[in-house]
Amino acid sequence: MNKTTNQKAWWFVFPVVVLVAFNALIPLMTVVNYSVQETFGDNVFFWEGVKWFEQVLNSDRFHASFLRQLAFTGMILVIEVPLGIGVALSMPRKGPWVSVCLVLMALPLLIPWNVVGAMWNIFALPDTGLLGRGINALGIDYNFTQQPVSAWLTTVLMDVWHWTSLVVLLAYAGLCSIPDAYYQAAKIDGAGAWSVFWRIQLPKMKRVLTIAILLRFMDSFMIYTEPFVLTGGGPGNTTTFLSIDLVKIALGQFDLGPAAAMSLIYFLVVLLVCWVFYTLMMRHEEK
C-alpha cells in the first residue's frame, strides 16, 4: 500500500509509546544501572564497570545453562515444526470437523503456564500419573523427579504438547490461503502428493512458518514457569534453563549485579536472533 507522509501520525502512536516506554525503558534502565554497580545493601552503590559482564561470560554456570537452553530450543523446534506441518496437512479443509479440530487443538494454548506444569506433574508422576505408570508398566524405569533423562523427556514432551498447536494453526492458515486452482493445475500436470507438497504447499507456507519458528524460538528461549513447576530445574541442575537460573540468581541469592548483567546478555541474544529473522522476513515480503 502506498502510504502518505504525515508527521501528525505520531499523535496516534503517542499513547502506545508512553505506555510501552513506561513499562520497558524504566525497568530496562534499572537493569542497566545494576549491571555496572556493586552494592552491599542500604542503597549504597559503587561503580564496577564491566566486571559483572566479564564474570557472567566466563562463568561455567552461565555456559551450562546457556547450552541447556540451546539444546532445549533446538529439540522442540525440530519436533514441533515438522509435526505441526504434518497435522495441518492431514486436517480437513471443510465441514463440521474443522471447528472441532481447531477448538480442541487451541485448548492447550489457553491454559495458564503453571497449570500446564502442574498438570504434567500430575500426569507424569511415577506412582499416580497415567504417563509415569504407563511407562513403568512397559518395563522402562522412569521417574522424572530423579532421572535427568526422564526429566528432559518429560519437559520436551510437555512443550510439544503445549505449543505444537500453534504451529498447526499457523500452517493450517497458510494452507487454507492456497487457491484451489493451484491444486487443479498440479493434478493436470500429474504431480504426486510429494511434489505438490514441495512445489506448492511448502513455498506457500513459508511466511507463516517463519512466524511460527520465530515465535517458538522466542517463547521457548524465555521458558520459565512450566519447567519450574514441573521439575523445579532439577534433578540437580539438569533442567535449569536460562530464565530459571536468572530468577535463582536475582531473587534467590539477590546477586543484583551478576543477575542484571546476565539479563542484558540474555536479552541481547534473543534480540539479535529475532532481528535477523525479522529482517529476512521483511525482505521476503517486499519481493
Place this chain on the structure above:
Amino acid sequence: MKTHKWLVPTLYIVFLMLPIYWLLNMSFKTTNEILGTFSLWPLDFTLDNYRKIFTDPTWYNGYLNSIAYVVMNTVISVSVALPAAYAFSRYRFLGDKHLFFWLLTNRMAPPAVFALPFFQLYSAIGLFDTHIAVALAHCLFNIPLAVWILEGFMSAVPKELDETAYLDGYSFWRFFRKIFIPTIAAGIGVAAFFCFMYSWVELLLAKTLTSVAAKPIAATMTRTASTAGYELGLLAAAGTLTLVPGAFVIYFVRNYIAKGFALGRV
C-alpha cells in the same frame, strides 16, 4: 493413503486430551483415593474439591482477580493499539519502521529479566498489589502484539475506503467509528483474543506484582502446592477451572483464529 488421513489429527487430539482427562479424573477423586489406589476413572466420585474452591474466598477471589486484570489489560491494549495500528498502516512518519521494531522487541523480552525492576517500579508509584498494576505490566507485551495484529488487518482494507468516506463528507473520527471499526471488527476480535490469552496465561509478572488483594488464581495454586501439603485433588480441580474461560473464549472466536493467524501475522 487418502482414507486414513483422519488418523493423524485424531491421534494428535487424543495426545492433547490425555493430560487434560487425567486432570479432570484427579479433580473428582478424594485425596485418599489418589494416594492409595490407581484407577483410570474416579471410583469414589466426589465434588468436594470443587465445593472447597467455590466456598473459600482465597480460592474464588483468585479467579475474580485474574479475570479483573485480564479484562482491564485487554481493554487498555486494544483501545490504545487501534489508533497506533491505523497510523502504521496508513501513514509514513519519522522513525516509523524503527518504532515498529522497537515495539516488537518488547514482545521478545524475557519476563524474568523484568521481574525485579517491575516490582521496584510499581512499589515506588504505589500501585503494588492492585489489579491495574498487573494490567499495565502486561501491556508491555500485549500492546505490541495488538498493534502487530491490527496493523495486518488494517493494511488489508484498501485505502480507497478512507478516501471515499472523506469525499462523502465524513469527519475523521466519524469515519473511524462508523465505518472503519466495523470493517475490521474481526481483527479487533482476534487482537482481543490474543491479549486475553497472553494475559491469562502469564504468571511470573502477575505473581511478582501482587501479594494479597490482587493475587491471581495461578499464584494461589502455587502456594497450595508448596505449603498445604500436596493436595493433588484440590490442585487438579483448580487447574480444571482455569481451563473454562479459555475454552469459552476459543469457542466464540473459533472461526477467526486461523484467519487471524494468517492475516494478523501473529
